[in-house]
Amino acid sequence: xxxxxxxxxxxxxxxxxxxxxxxxxxxxxxxxxxxxxxxxxxxxxxxxxxxxxxxxxxxxxxxxxxxxxxxxxxxxxxxxxxxxxxxxxxxxxxxxxxxxxxxxxxxxxxxxxxxxxxxxxxxxxxxxxxxxxxxxxxxxxxxxxxxxxxxxxxxxxxxxxxxxxxxxxxxxxxxxxxxxxxxxxxxxxxxxxxxxxxxxxxxxxxxxxxxxxxxxxxxxxxxxxxxxxxxxxxxxxxxxxxxxxxxxxxxxxxxxxxxxxxxxxxxxxxxxxxxxxxxxxxxxxxxxxxxxxxxxxxxxxxxxxxxxxxxxxxxxxxxxxxxxxxxxxxxxxxxxxxxxxxxxxxxxxxxxxxxxxxxxxxxxxxxxxxxxxxxxxxxxxxxxxxxxxxxxxxxxxxxxxxxxxxxxxxxxxxxxxxxxxxxxxxxxxxxxxxxxxxxxxxxxxxxxxxxxxxxxxxxxxxxxxxxxxxxxxxxxxxxxxxxxxxxxxxxxxxxxxxx
Amino acid sequence: xxxxxxxxxxxxxxxxxxxxxxxxxxxxxxxxxxxxxxxxxxxxxxxxxxxxxxxxxxxxxxxxxxxxxxxxxxxxxxxxxxxxxxxxxxxxxxxxxxxxxxxxxxxxxxxxxxxxxxxxxxxxxxxxxxxxxxxxxxxxxxxxxxxxxxxxxxxxxxxxxxxxxxxxxxxxxxxxxxxxxxxxxxxxxxxxxxxxxxxxxxxxxxxxxxxxxxxxxxxxxxxxxxxxxxxxxxxxxxxxxxxxxxxxxxxxxxxxxxxxxxxxxxxxxxxxxxxxxxxxxxxxxxxxxxxxxxxxxxxxxxxxxxxxxxxxxxxxxxxxxxxxx
Numbered sequence: 113x114x115x116x117x118x119x120x121x122x123x124x125x126x127x128x129x130x131x132x133x134x135x136x137x138x139x140x141x142x143x144x145x146x147x148x149x150x151x152x153x154x155x156x157x158x159x160x161x162x163x164x165x166x167x168x169x170x171x172x173x174x175x176x177x178x179x180x181x182x183x184x185x186x187x188x189x190x191x192x193x194x195x196x197x198x199x200x201x202x203x204x205x206x207x208x209x210x211x212x213x214x215x216x217x218x219x220x221x222x223x224x225x226x227x228x229x230x231x232x233x234x235x236x237x238x239x240x241x242x243x244x245x246x247x248x249x250x251x252x253x254x255x256x257x258x259x260x261x262x263x264x265x266x267x268x269x270x271x272x273x274x275x276x277x278x279x280x281x282x283x284x285x286x287x288x289x290x291x292x293x294x295x296x297x298x299x300x301x302x303x304x305x306x307x308x309x310x311x312x313x314x315x316x317x318x319x320x321x322x323x324x325x326x327x328x329x330x331x332x333x334x335x336x337x338x339x340x341x342x343x344x345x346x347x348x349x350x351x352x353x354x355x356x357x358x359x360x361x362x363x364x365x366x367x368x369x370x371x372x373x374x375x376x377x378x379x380x381x382x383x384x385x386x387x388x389x390x391x392x393x394x395x396x397x398x399x400x401x402x403x404x405x406x407x408x409x410x411x412x413x414x415x416x417x418x419x420x421x422x423x424x425x426x427x428x429x430x431x432x433x434x435x436x437x438x439x440x441x442x443x444x445x446x447x448x449x450x451x452x453x454x455x456x457x458x459x460x461x462x463x464x465x466x467x468x469x470x471x472x473x474x475x476x477x478x479x480x481x482x483x484x485x486x487x488x489x490x491x492x493x494x495x496x497x498x499x500x501x502x503x504x505x506x507x508x509x510x511x512x513x514x515x516x517x518x519x520x521x522x523x524x525x526x527x528x529x530x531x532x533x534x535x536x537x538x539x540x541x542x543x544x545x546x547x548x549x550x551x552x553x554x555x556x557x558x559x560x561x562x563x564x565x566x567x568x569x570x571x572x573x574x575x576x577x578x579x580x581x582x583x584x585x586x587x588x589x590x591x592x593x594x595x596x597x598x599x600x601x602x603x604x605x606x607x608x609x610x611x
Numbered sequence: 612x613x614x615x616x617x618x619x620x621x622x623x624x625x626x627x628x629x630x631x632x633x634x635x636x637x638x639x640x641x642x643x644x645x646x647x648x649x650x651x652x653x654x655x656x657x658x659x660x661x662x663x664x665x666x667x668x669x670x671x672x673x674x675x676x677x678x679x680x681x682x683x684x685x686x687x688x689x690x691x692x693x694x695x696x697x698x699x700x701x702x703x704x705x706x707x708x709x710x711x712x713x714x715x716x717x718x719x720x721x722x723x724x725x726x727x728x729x730x731x732x733x734x735x736x737x738x739x740x741x742x743x744x745x746x747x748x749x750x751x752x753x754x755x756x757x758x759x760x761x762x763x764x765x766x767x768x769x770x771x772x773x774x775x776x777x778x779x780x781x782x783x784x785x786x787x788x789x790x791x792x793x794x795x796x797x798x799x800x801x802x803x804x805x806x807x808x809x810x811x812x813x814x815x816x817x818x819x820x821x822x823x824x825x826x827x828x829x830x831x832x833x834x835x836x837x838x839x840x841x842x843x844x845x846x847x848x849x850x851x852x853x854x855x856x857x858x859x860x861x862x863x864x865x866x867x868x869x870x871x872x873x874x875x876x877x878x879x880x881x882x883x884x885x886x887x888x889x890x891x892x893x894x895x896x897x898x899x900x901x902x903x904x905x906x907x908x909x910x911x912x913x914x915x916x917x918x919x920x921x922x923x924x925x926x927x928x929x930x931x932x933x934x935x936x
Contacts (some may be wrong), residue, residue: 161651162813162879168695179743180661208745241750242613243758253652255747263747346902424703429651441875444916445868452864492816494872494934499820502864503695503827510831510857514779539834543827546772546788550823554769558760564816565764568823 118593125586129466132473136441154439156480160490160560161251163435164268164485165428170421171240171262173233175212177201178261182210207258225260228415233260236285236414238258239407240264243282246403250490250560262418269488272425274396279420281400286367286412288405292340293360299336307409310336314405316398324393325372325402327364327385337362337379354541366408367417371401411595427555438494446472449505450548458602463590464508467583471504471574480568492564494518500571507543507579511536513603526599533584544576617850617901623904630798630901631684637801646923649809649882650707652752658706658714659743666738667702674740677724685717691878714744716738753812761815762796765822769793772826773801780833783909788829791902795825798897799890806889813883821890824861828898831857835908849903862895 775787873884
């Protein structure tokens with residue numbers, strides 16, 4: 113390649129990398145003359161609880177209120193009303209909660225709580241915790257507060273509307289029923305009838321980037337579907353009609369919540385039901401519905417009703433600036449990885465610098481813009497990013513050493529470079545192949561480990577591309593433009609017959 | 612460092628015993644004292660200060676100072692705090708304490724102090740502040756399913772690494788890589804538990820990455836070994852092939868990066884950096900000492916088998932000339 117051409121390419125490459133780096137890391141600022149704010153890529157991540165905080169909500173069983181609510185209510189009452197209110201609730205030793213003495217709630221018996229209430233609460237609390245586990249959050253916390261309430265935490269990676277929906281749906285401990293036009297279907301009217309007599313299981317399927325709920329019915333359920341199919345409205349009627357109350361659907365409800373509506377055309381020829389069609393990126397919503405329905409199908413309902421308190425957001429609990437501090441540390445690491453290679457390898461170290469910046473740009477952008485929700489940034493993400501960054505530089509050094517070894521054998525710089533790359537090619541491929549297999553294997557992991565595996569895949573593929581092709585191409589361009597090829601690699605030879 | 616590695620290359624039994632002891636002691640200590648869960652996933656006591664939005668937005672610093680002063684007076688140490696903000700009118704600060712803390716006096720004192728300040732004509736007139744305490748018992752500290760699936764993932768990785776390396780290099784090289792990857796995860800977890808580092812689900816990330824690191828370190832050595840295959844003496848071959856500089860360089864660079872991250876960042880990040888540093892050191896130790904020591908007897912056994920085959924008339928990869936040598 114000609115020197116002029118190389119210089120032009122070098123300049124272009126530098127401009128592109130600088131611009132992309134700016135898009136990636138330049139700190140946020142208000143754009144002058146507009147109401148908009150510049151946000152770099154690294155501030156657009158879905159963060160885990162350690163780095164971004166999250167949301168929490170309290171679940172109180174019906175008839176149970178917090179000390180704060182009790183005191184607030186009491187503060188506005190006076191005289192007899194106040195006394196009456198005080199008599200309506202009981203506070204037991206060891207708990208700051210207040211329990212309603214109302215007979216129909218069957219919470220209090222004399223000066224203690226009923227066994228039915230205690231057992232129902234304990235069983236329901238375990239089931240709710242299991243539902244959150246099934247959802248696969250990297251960081252979540254379900255804690256029993258004062259024995260008879262729950263506080264549930266979710267990471268900030270979950271958008272607030274989805275978090276609110278999860279808080280609300282996963283607390284539902286009601287019974288599952290099927291209603292047609294607002295009436296429970298005949299098959300479930302008898303005392304002994306169970307929902308499992310009609311529905312076998314629920315799963316999520318995806319076709320052509322559209323996800324939907326797939327409900328499998330038992331033989332009795334199929335019979336019921338065939339009986340009512342003719343009476344149901346079609347989904348096309350729903351989309352064209354402004355008055356949906358006139359439509360007849362088969363509603364699957366848990367408690368008072370309608371989870372899925374079945375139209376006549378949702379019933380497939382194989383007697384399976386496909387409903388709730390959403391875009392694939394919103395499949396998370398279906399996942400919550402599936403978990404709730406699956407939980408009720410397997411473990412039934414609980415004789416207790418929870419009210420999800422308002423959702424609160426919180427900053428990282430060990431300091432609001434957790435992310436800023438982390439970025440400062442990572443920036444120092446990056447600068448060190450730009451400087452040290454130059455010191456050790458001369459201008460070949462500059463190639464490593466370009467490799468590091470390219471790695472930063474690609475991984476930072478992929479981490480930010482690959483489907484949100486399931487792709488949150490946790491401490492594991494930071495670790496795989498650092499590992500990849502160090503590995504890219506270590507392998508550059510490994511290649512440099514191989515080139516130097518070739519040069520020490522008396523070869524010209526050009527043939528040393530060629531020989532060095534050739535000799536290290538399969539070694540580098542092997543390392544990245546094993547890491548690729550590792551990333552694929554880690555996809556088996558649940559929650560955060562699964563996300564880490566996806567991020568490791570990005571880091572490994574990016575690293576391999578940079579070490580095997582990108583850095584090699586940059587080196588080729590730079591070497592072509594270099595006047596003194598010895599100086600480029602910091603090689604010294606007395607009998608200079610290279611140029 | 613190669614000299615140091617040369618000393619351990621014949622000590623596979625000793626190294627195995629040491630690693631087994633570390634794992635066994637860790638199991639015993641964990642069985643006796645339990646896992647040292649981090650404060651964020653552990654049972655605790657809370658003191659919640661609920662306040663109206665206007666006051667929260669404008670006087671939060673004063674409210675926090677009043678609480679901090681009272682906690683200091685009572686000798687209470689706050690582990691961490693949630694600042695729970697709602698879109699509605701009510702916000703709250705949840706101060707988290709150790710599960711054994713006595714919050715009765717602090718609660719009473721804060722209630723009295725806030726009542727005086729929020730009274731008509733008081734310093735904080737118009738503010739609505741409520742104080743409540745509670746005990747929290749965590750349902751699931753670290754889901755067992757998460758741990759089991761991470762363990763399965765590491766095992767599958769070991770199998771895949773074995774297949775790849777065995778096909779690309781030699782069977783015993785594959786065995787060494789797979790064992791090293793598996794062992795790095797086990798020993799890292801054992802050391803983290805033994806060192807009583809506060810554990811969260813983030814520990815799993817360090818453990819799984821440790822197996823990847825170990826695999827990379829072993830692969831660097833395997834690359835050199837393949838280039839030195841002509842060397843006849845198995846011991847010399849492995850000693851000269853240990854990728855000491857490369858492993859040391861990666862360990863040093865990543866180690867310094869983790870120390871820096873740990874030193875600058877917040878509490879949770881700091882403990883995670885410590886976990887990751889342990890995982891890195893374990894992987895380096897396995898790459899530098901255990902893997903070469905494990906490789907040597909396997910290579911010798913393979914050489915012996917090849918020699919026996921040649922003696923019995925089988926002529927495979929080893930030429931007659933080489934056998935005579």
